[in-house]
Amino acid sequence: MSVSVLGSGAFGTALAISLAGNGPVTLWARDADQARDMQEARRNTRRLPGADLPETLTVTSDLERAAQADTILLAVPMQTLRSFVSAHADLLRNRALVACCKGIELETGQGPLVVLHACLPKARTALLTGPSFAADIAKGLPTALTLACRDPETGAELQQQLTTKNLRLYRTTDTNGAEIGGALKNVMAIACGAVIGAGLGDSARAALMTRGYAEMQRMALASGAQPDTLAGLSGFGDLTLTCSSELSRNYRLGLAIGRNETFDPSITVEGAATARAVHAEAQTRNLDMPITAIVVALLDQRLTIADATAQLLARPLKEE
Numbered sequence: 516m517s518v519s520v521l522g523s524g525a526f527g528t529a530l531a532i533s534l535a536g537n538g539p540v541t542l543w544a545r546d547a548d549q550a551r552d553m554q555e556a557r558r559n560t561r562r563l564p565g566a567d568l569p570e571t572l573t574v575t576s577d578l579e580r581a582a583q584a585d586t587i588l589l590a591v592p593m594q595t596l597r598s599f600v601s602a603h604a605d606l607l608r609n610r611a612l613v614a615c616c617k618g619i620e621l622e623t624g625q626g627p628l629v630v631l632h633a634c635l636p637k638a639r640t641a642l643l644t645g646p647s648f649a650a651d652i653a654k655g656l657p658t659a660l661t662l663a664c665r666d667p668e669t670g671a672e673l674q675q676q677l678t679t680k681n682l683r684l685y686r687t688t689d690t691n692g693a694e695i696g697g698a699l700k701n702v703m704a705i706a707c708g709a710v711i712g713a714g715l716g717d718s719a720r721a722a723l724m725t726r727g728y729a730e731m732q733r734m735a736l737a738s739g740a741q742p743d744t745l746a747g748l749s750g751f752g753d754l755t756l757t758c759s760s761e762l763s764r765n766y767r768l769g770l771a772i773g774r775n776e777t778f779d780p781s782i783t784v785e786g787a788a789t790a791r792a793v794h795a796e797a798q799t800r801n802l803d804m805p806i807t808a809i810v811v812a813l814l815d816q817r818l819t820i821a822d823a824t825a826q827l828l829a830r831p832l833k834e835e
């Protein structure tokens with residue numbers, strides 16, 4: 516069974532490097548010059564500097580060629596997933612499609628698997644998510660991920676195919692839970708970065724992570740997810756990683772907000788659009804998600820960190 520990765524950003528490149536240890540892998544880059552540079556220099560200097568591309572990895576900008584693989588990993592940002600898959604539906608129709616993005620679509624409130632299903636209702640689909648920095652994967656460091664797939668047989672097949680020397684995959688059929696955990700942990704990472712950036716301390720961060728987790732569970736349960744999924748790699752696992760490491764871009768955006776600094780808008784920060792999408796969804800469903808609401812207000816510069824802190828501390832006292 517052959518594998519291609521579409522999207523040669525940090526994560527797509529890191530996954531392709533790891534999978535190339537199992538056999539030939541094709542990595543697709545949308546820009547022809549970049550694909551050629553990567554193929555020749557054996558490096559992705561723009562998105563994943565410092566990592567060597569193994570000989571078994573071929574970089575191409577020829578989508579038709581890349582899409583011939585049996586299994587296709589889609590490593591493009593969440594807000595571009597629908598347009599990308601719709602534009603290339605004919606090439607992707609009969610493949611197993613594995614979404615590798617984390618987030619909720621701003622326009623629809625849908626997660627990656629719902630979007631894939633809407634574009635290609637008959638395709639076999641799965642989601643690869645969980646605590647995993649591209650830089651760690653590319654270095655060959657041990658990483659555990661969740662492979663969420665509604666169909667248990669496809670899930671088991673993909674688990675075998677995508678497990679590598681350093682990627683250990685756990686299966687779940689709870690796609691709702693895996694989507695929501697992976698999307699919402701980025702929102703909480705922005706909040707935690709803001710707390711640390713503003714010098715509010717590790718205790719405040721622990722409080723936000725815990726109460727943020729309660730919000731993740733609230734949204735997950737309202738969406739029919741299983742509570743155990745949120746306690747796994749795709750929820751608690753990724754929340755812990757992303758809220759505590761400066762390798763995370765979501766956390767770094769939060770740090771910049773807390774320090775009143777600017778942040779490069781070209782950097783992929785999934786939590787920003789996702790916070791807005793989840794906040795809208797929470798209002799529609801009448802779910803109490805105060806940290807998500809505060810993150811949106813901070814992103815929109817409607818609230819200072821001092822006011823945000825005061826608001827959260829002034830909420831009515833209640834049972835945990």
Ligand SMILES: NC(=O)C1=CN([C@@H]2O[C@H](COP(=O)(O)OP(=O)(O)OC[C@H]3O[C@@H](n4cnc5c(N)ncnc54)[C@H](OP(=O)(O)O)[C@@H]3O)[C@@H](O)[C@H]2O)C=CC1
Binds near residue numbers: 595617647782
């Ligand atoms: N980086 C990480 O450590 C991890 C990332 N993820 C998830 O992976 C997803 C991708 O992130 P990551 O790789 O880091 O992001 P990057 O910003 O590094 O790369 C994004 C990639 O998507 C491509 N792209 C952007 N828009 C389009 C489009 N409209 N059509 C086709 N390709 C497009 C970019 O192309 P170009 O280079 O030409 O702009 C680039 O190759 C995100 O959802 C993220 O949450 C998950 C786990 C870890």
Ligand SMILES: O=C(CO)COP(=O)(O)O
Binds near residue numbers: 647762
């Ligand atoms: O999802 C990630 C780690 O699991 C990567 O986080 P960032 O997108 O915040 O860099």
